[in-house]
Amino acid sequence: MRLSRVAGAATALVLNTVVPAIGSAAENPPRTLITENSWTLTAPTAGAPSARVELNPSSGTLTLSAFRGVQTVLAPAALGLRTTQADLTRGLSPLGRSDRTVLEWYTMTTGKRRVRSAVMTETRLAFANASGARLDLLVRISADGVAYRYEVPDPTGVTVTSEASAFSVPANSTAWLLPYNAQYEQARIETTAGAAPPRDYGYPSLFKVGDNFVLLTESDVDGRYAGSRLVHEGSGSYQVVLADAQVHSSGALRTPWRTAIIGDLATVTESTLVDDLASPARFTDTSWIRPGKSAWSWLSENSSPGDFERQKAYVDFAARNGWSYVLVDEGWSSTWVPELTRYARAKGVDILLWFHWTRLDTPQERDSWLPLVQSWGVKGVKVDFMESDSQSRYQWYDAVLERTAQLRLMINFHGSTIPHGLARTWPHVMTMEAVRGAENWPSPNTNPVQVFTRNVVGSMDYTPVTFEATHRETSIAHEVALSVAYESGWQHLADKPEVYERHPQALRFLNQVPTAWDETRFVAGNPSNEAVIARRKGERWFVGAIAAGEPRTVSAPLRFLGAGLWLVEVVRDDAGEQRTDVLRDRRIMSPFNTLSVNVRRHGGFAAIICRYIPGRQTCDEPIRQIPPSELTVTPTGPVEVESGSFVEVSGTFTAPASTWIRDVKFGVRPPVGWSSQGEELTRSFMAPGESLQGRWTVRLDPGSGNSGLGDIDLPIAAEFRLPGDATGTPRVHVEQAVRTFVLPPAPTGSPYVSDLPFLSETNGYGPVERDRSNGEAASGDGNPLTMGGVTYARGLGTHAPSEVSIYLGRNCQSFTADIGLDDETTQTGSVTFKVLGDGGVLYDSGVIRSKGPARSISVGVSGVRMLSLQVTDGGDGKNFDHADWANARLSCDES
Structure with missing residues (x-):
């Protein structure tokens, strides 16, 4: 672009x-x-x-x-x-x-x-x-x-x-x-x-x-x-x-x-x-930018972003309720995010991914990670921990904004500065944090003031609406009202699916709330203890009222409404003391009326308002549901590929059994560094259950510097619209992939592992470091590898849980290393080192619980195609688990 x-x-x-x-x-x-x-x-x-x-x-x-x-x-x-x-x-x-x-x-x-x-x-x-x-x-x-x-x-x-x-x-x-x-x-x-x-x-x-x-x-x-x-x-x-x-x-x-x-x-x-x-927008085509609600698991269950199956459950929940996104926070793995993205897109849900800013702080890192996640189908990124107002950090903002705009990736800045008109200049900025949000357990007394201060200057990633995930001082209705009172282009709703489903009336309201608005009106309140805000999208108004302090009556004059009668559906707490689901009341009112609701301590209420038409029972609009379709691809197993070689792929797409679909496109989507032969198939309409078949030839282009090594997916995708989709509604995207394995050169001689390409890498904090300790979250920020006061020039610095995979091609006989906990931490962690060959355990250190001299190991790897170096925590969490594979080296054949 x-x-x-x-x-x-x-x-x-x-x-x-x-x-x-x-x-x-x-x-x-x-x-x-x-x-x-x-x-x-x-x-x-x-x-x-x-x-x-x-x-x-x-x-x-x-x-x-x-x-x-x-x-x-x-x-x-x-x-x-x-x-x-x-x-x-x-x-x-x-x-x-x-x-x-x-x-x-x-x-x-x-x-x-x-x-x-x-x-x-x-x-x-x-x-x-x-x-x-x-x-x-x-x-x-x-x-x-x-x-x-x-x-x-x-x-x-x-x-x-x-x-x-x-x-x-x-x-x-x-x-x-x-x-x-x-x-x-x-x-x-x-x-x-x-x-x-x-x-x-x-x-x-x-x-x-x-x-x-x-x-x-x-x-x-x-x-x-x-x-x-x-x-x-x-x-x-x-x-x-x-x-x-x-x-x-x-x-x-x-x-x-x-x-x-x-x-x-x-x-x-x-x-x-x-x-x-602010400066005018830097680009003109905003058709790919889509505000929306996101299911987000990190706050309610901190380890879940590392759990593929649990993230699928969040996708299923988002699909049932018409939420646009699932944000996968710290802990995701490149080994399963592409599959999660395919699973989600077939259900009408898109994936957003978290990054520590230091993973994107150089042009090389941005050119590596951002095109990769975009090729998976990820629609946006949450970038965290910038925590600086320096000129150099603002220059970084400029660079990452330009690159994400080029790739059509939306962005959320967390751990950031405040908005300075940035969303006008870069329209793909969906929200920014810069607030003491739900993850910091703020006092309810500080909630109203955000409406009149931080949220005035731009979208605010507060991560609201937590019924059980954080402290429980605010009422359920207060939390529901935050979805309107606080404006954010991406609204990351922060509790578990099961919690929301235990509050069906609250969830019903959340499913209706937009996240981008045509109009906003101040209704009532003051910065100290009360805020009532009305926002309009299309013909419907939404009201969010939040109060801090003792029970009272909160009133909302309806002067912002046009003339005539309006159906007002109020969501409020019941009169009891328990934190139960909200109640929903219907009223017919005019702009001359005032909506008054008795609220609990730290309570509030919310409302949906639409034009009253005789017989109209609700302001709710239907939730878009994606009917299941089917896509199969061949070959079904991993295919080994060398530079310049061809792969024949085919696919069969079967339309949903329950409905016609339209504007169908079906074809292979070769990744960067690959080319394809064969046309994309199109159909204006497909009948329920009708099938479409295609065959293509895909080639790994010789000398391509961006093709990657190891497991590479060749996606085959069908895109279509449903009969009732309005103009601008994203196509449903159904995708499967043929898995290939791009062969790297097998190691020869006696190479250090830190000199070899990693075919996959996961790490408990920051990247795996080559010839340095793990350090902190940034690449290259580690110290010399040191165990028991001895410094090692070569090796890997990791943080449990971690795993690095290296291709041996059955060409090596032994692996040697000096292992242990690095001296750099202030306290001692506990880890287990494992060496795996083609999935089987070749060496298990048992739990190492103290820093000190390294332990020397020698492991036979004859006949091993893929070597994995794994570190797990010692059963007490990952804090201080800085684990070194010093002098990690292979003994291999010369050819």
């Missing part, structure tokens, strides 16, 4: 107010000479905030303040930045001013509103210091806020050392602040702007100033700059501090937007200003 800088679906119209010009950068609109020292900037929208920029004539320093009506919401606070070449915070003189109106229309794939429009006035104020160093200040004003950024038009490059940027909030303003860490997972605190402890705080930060609210954050941050945070310096002053000591731009500098969303609580909650300020 070709990536472009501007999306065809987005339109930006810029109206320039032209004034007499002085000398300026060619790309900037003409500007007029400045003679004043204060500039009041406004927006054309009634009720919009305004800003004032002031230049102190004696010190040459700049400040910015913001107002809503007659109230000052941000007092004058410093502007400017410092570079290695110049101090652009003082001694400034005005050069010129230009103004324009920016009108933008664009569409989103996720978020609180699909179709967006923005009207912003933009003023550029140019300044220079006594040495002639130039600083341009750009200020934008919209109906929902004020934002500014700096530009330094130096084509030779700029290195920023700090910003003077700050925000000054009245000290008595109520504040909801996030103590900063790089993954944004602390619990928010409620205090005042002045009384907040002096420390670092993360975005977004919310303040109540009189009758107004101010949400401070940043927008349009990428690898051109670093992220920042707020440092409370006393009183109501909050200084912007960069994540890096220096930020470098190779050409002219443009900083992110320092952003203040300003207005009443509805304005702040519904704001799209962060996206409005």
